[in-house]
Amino acid sequence: xxxxxxxxxxxxxSRVRTEGLETTYRRxxxxxxxxxxxxxxxxxxxxxxxxxxxxxFYTDFLGLGTEEFNMGWVARYTSADTxxxxxxxxRDATSPEDAVVSIHTDDVEAAFSEAQDRxxxxxxxxxxxxxxxxxxxxxxxxxxxxxVVGHPN
Numbered sequence: 001x002x003x004x005x006x007x008x009x010x011x012x013x014s015r016v017r018t019e020g021l022e023t024t025y026r027r028x029x030x031x032x033x034x035x036x037x038x039x040x041x042x043x044x045x046x047x048x049x050x051x052x053x054x055x056x057f058y059t060d061f062l063g064l065g066t067e068e069f070n071m072g073w074v075a076r077y078t079s080a081d082t083x084x085x086x087x088x089x090x091r092d093a094t095s096p097e098d099a100v101v102s103i104h105t106d107d108v109e110a111a112f113s114e115a116q117d118r119x120x121x122x123x124x125x126x127x128x129x130x131x132x133x134x135x136x137x138x139x140x141x142x143x144x145x146x147x148v149v150g151h152p153n
Contacts, residue, residue: 037111037148041104043076045147048088051075058086071131095124095137099147108134108150115148128152 048054051070055077058064064077064086073093078085092098105111112126115138123137123145135149 037103037105037114038107039103040106043085043087043102043104045074045087045089045099045101047098048090051088051090054088058088094129097123097137097145099137099145101144102147102149104149104151106150108136108148111148111150112136 051072051074055075058077059067063079063081064084066078066080068076068078068085070076071093073091074087074089076085076087087102089098108126112122115122115136120141121139123139124135126134126136128134133149133151135147138146138148140146
């Protein structure tokens, strides 16, 4: 039996080959209510005054030479070799507060529901941004604002 875990689509595919025939079973990875958020990636959001002025240090000196995107107020730079990356943020253009990190998850709707159930302060409610991500911002008990984000399938 071969198992393939598809993190973006939140399910496991189990392929079973019997007598030359292959059957695929799909099993959901969704969490029951009350369980923790499944963090797929955590991205530091580094506050900078000007992305263009800061860019050379991160791309040339630190070797994060691949610009994944640059929206003017947020840009992500990644190493082609190691995949290490960082986001530079001047000011979140669509939020009243800046997040210190972005947590990528496979089920942002469940994460939003869980944050509400736990009574955490929602800084920005769940919404789809014009650039396509589905996200909300939540205040951690220590005061940090966290961007919880999912990408549509």
